Amino acid sequence: MLTDFFYHLRAHKLPVSVQEYLTLLEVLRSDVMAPTLDDFYQLARMTLVKDETLFDRYDLAFASFYKQVEAAFPADKEIPLDWLIKQFQKNLSPEDKAAIEKLGWDKLMELFKERLEEQKERHAGGSKWIGTGGSSPFGHGGYHPEGIRVGGPSGGNHSAVKVWEKREFRDYDDQQELGIRNFKMALRRLRHFAREGAELELDLDHTILKTAKNAGFLDLQMVPERHNTVKVLMLLDVGGSMDEHIARVEELFSAARSEFRHLEVYYFHNCPYESLWQNNRRRYSERFDTWDILRRYNDDWRLIIVGDATMSPYEILHPGGSVEHNNKETGAAWLQRLLDTWSKAVWLNPEPEGYWQYRQSIALIKNIMHDRMYGVTVSGLERAMQHLSK
Numbered sequence: 001m002l003t004d005f006f007y008h009l010r011a012h013k014l015p016v017s018v019q020e021y022l023t024l025l026e027v028l029r030s031d032v033m034a035p036t037l038d039d040f041y042q043l044a045r046m047t048l049v050k051d052e053t054l055f056d057r058y059d060l061a062f063a064s065f066y067k068q069v070e071a072a073f074p075a076d077k078e079i080p081l082d083w084l085i086k087q088f089q090k091n092l093s094p095e096d097k098a099a100i101e102k103l104g105w106d107k108l109m110e111l112f113k114e115r116l117e118e119q120k121e122r123h124a125g126g127s128k129w130i131g132t133g134g135s136s137p138f139g140h141g142g143y144h145p146e147g148i149r150v151g152g153p154s155g156g157n158h159s160a161v162k163v164w165e166k167r168e169f170r171d172y173d174d175q176q177e178l179g180i181r182n183f184k185m186a187l188r189r190l191r192h193f194a195r196e197g198a199e200l201e202l203d204l205d206h207t208i209l210k211t212a213k214n215a216g217f218l219d220l221q222m223v224p225e226r227h228n229t230v231k232v233l234m235l236l237d238v239g240g241s242m243d244e245h246i247a248r249v250e251e252l253f254s255a256a257r258s259e260f261r262h263l264e265v266y267y268f269h270n271c272p273y274e275s276l277w278q279n280n281r282r283r284y285s286e287r288f289d290t291w292d293i294l295r296r297y298n299d300d301w302r303l304i305i306v307g308d309a310t311m312s313p314y315e316i317l318h319p320g321g322s323v324e325h326n327n328k329e330t331g332a333a334w335l336q337r338l339l340d341t342w343s344k345a346v347w348l349n350p351e352p353e354g355y356w357q358y359r360q361s362i363a364l365i366k367n368i369m370h371d372r373m374y375g376v377t378v379s380g381l382e383r384a385m386q387h388l389s390k
Helices: 002-011 018-029 037-048 052-071 081-086 094-099 105-118 181-190 204-213 240-259 290-296 331-341 353-358 360-368 378-388
Strands: 138-140 148-150 162-164 193-202 222-228 231-237 262-268 302-306 345-349 373-375
Touching: 002 018, 002 052, 018 037, 037 052, 181 240, 231 240, 240 262, 240 302, 290 331, 302 331, 302 378, 331 360, 345 360, 345 378, 353 360, 360 373, 373 378
Parallel strands: 138 148, 148 162, 231 262, 231 302, 302 345, 345 373
Antiparallel strands: 193 222
16 A cells, blocks of 8 residues: 555655655654554655645645545445535525625624624524524525635635634645646746846857957857846735635746746735735744835836635725734725736736626726736736736
8 A cells, every 4th residue: 555655646746766665664664653644644744755845745645545545445334424514505596595684794793793602502504503504694514695604614605704713725836837838828928038147148140240350360259148037026815715726826826937037926815915925834923014015026026916806895895804814904905005016917817707797806806906807818818918018
């Protein structure tokens, strides 16, 4: 089984050596860990993966291998709790969904506080208490047009206005190669080359001319090497509904890394606010003040914001409307500050353009961006790069 695990990691393009594999076997024989799946996961990662930028790739490979192993064993007769919880979810018709009243921000928060004080036990499938499934505005796994998700997975409706849990996001992988060639060609429209720095490159035409004028004696002429001088500041939405677009955004990110010499990347969730971060593993402890970023990069940088703009409208228009924290200023205010600092800015949306008309938040963001929102497609990128290159 461990041999299969070794080749499985290699198949997922993880540079695992035979020596590292033998070290893992030696450590396993020495009984340094408890016989649990979590401990094996940690030990194998520590032994086999030496570059922390590959941790996400390892996570995906480990998960898929575990599923293969799990499928080889007889199914447990005990019914999983998650399956039981999902059965409480209601298949609401459009008429049922329309019948659920939207409470409004102030009423929703007031009602949530009351429920926390009154509720004494777990509930599932109801319409009032904090529970699972059902149409209550509080809980998880159900449906309400303006609900507060408390722990657990989303019901897939992307309609929560607050999420009461600590969520962990992962960085986008900038080493993706498959399928990014077209993205590279589209982004290349923005590149601007100029000769800067020391004289490192032979100027053949001027060398011939100077040699001819010098009676045939060789007169070498050098010029600075040509470099791509475009500076790009990229803000990436991560987590939540963006999980559905990870593959496409990673392709875009990889293409940008290879095409732009000057590229700075920061993360945000749903809408930019008073702080951003560069490492999702340290996003709670290592943040950058947005005001500092506004002052750090001058106006000759191009701003590219990547996100599906799918969120509660409160996150854009209402103080305290952020899904994860109590923001003092609206997302619209911070977005406008970004645009005031960098006039050459676009928003790239990986959500299919056919869905844009059904998302109120997309319409709001697009209006703030003065219609400078483009799809993450080859044609969309080409139009965005044409705008930035003006």
